[in-house]
Amino acid sequence: MTTRSVKPSQDAGQAPAGPVGPEPLGPIVLKLAPVLELTDDHLLRLCSLNDALRIELNAKGELEILPPANPRTSIQNANLTSGLVMWARADGTGLGFDATAGFTLPNGAIRSPDASWIIKERWAELSDEEKRKFARIVPDFVVELRSPSDRLGYVQTKMREYMDNGVRLGWLIDPLQGRVHVYRPNAPVEELERPETISGEPELPGFSLDLKPIWEPDF
Numbered sequence: 001m002t003t004r005s006v007k008p009s010q011d012a013g014q015a016p017a018g019p020v021g022p023e024p025l026g027p028i029v030l031k032l033a034p035v036l037e038l039t040d041d042h043l044l045r046l047c048s049l050n051d052a053l054r055i056e057l058n059a060k061g062e063l064e065i066l067p068p069a070n071p072r073t074s075i076q077n078a079n080l081t082s083g084l085v086m087w088a089r090a091d092g093t094g095l096g097f098d099a100t101a102g103f104t105l106p107n108g109a110i111r112s113p114d115a116s117w118i119i120k121e122r123w124a125e126l127s128d129e130e131k132r133k134f135a136r137i138v139p140d141f142v143v144e145l146r147s148p149s150d151r152l153g154y155v156q157t158k159m160r161e162y163m164d165n166g167v168r169l170g171w172l173i174d175p176l177q178g179r180v181h182v183y184r185p186n187a188p189v190e191e192l193e194r195p196e197t198i199s200g201e202p203e204l205p206g207f208s209l210d211l212k213p214i215w216e217p218d219f
Helices: 040-049 071-091 120-124 152-164
Strands: 003-007 028-030 054-057 063-066 094-097 115-119 141-145 169-174 179-183 189-193 197-199 208-210
Touching (some): 071 208, 094 120, 115 120, 152 169
Parallel strands (some): 141 169
Antiparallel strands (some): 028 063, 054 063, 169 179
């Protein structure tokens, strides 16, 4: 049974600790300016040389480095991505992306959502060269899956950044607390308590994600 409630977004410093214990420390942040300014090509090479790490660039030009996902989180993310990609193929109106895709947002941040989707017509407007780099395009839909190494307030801040930069629908799936936070621009955050499924309507017509593999990844 799905329980729904609507709550405003929490500030990063006010996020409650999950049932598994205190909040983790979150990403390692490396400040580069004014010593070094990374170009897109530099960052691409850096990510390629350190492909075991999750590396993003925030709007301040700082690197944010997170460790690789643990095996259980990897199972959860694989089920999440495969569900989106299979629907996208059948639907045909857009393209699904996994966690390795990096997008340059209007605020200058380079983010890699755990899963994302872009309308085909928008993607087609980019050149082949742009598609081979951190494409300057905002996904229409993003998902972030909270792992044990993710501070909840940090991921919530990323979700608000996505909305502020043009994403139309965002899901923050939190297996640690058994919740899904649904984000839309200029709207309160909708909080769902351990739903069995979640619908992408109306932004993604016909898309529904089975969340049992997220809540019970070992079965």
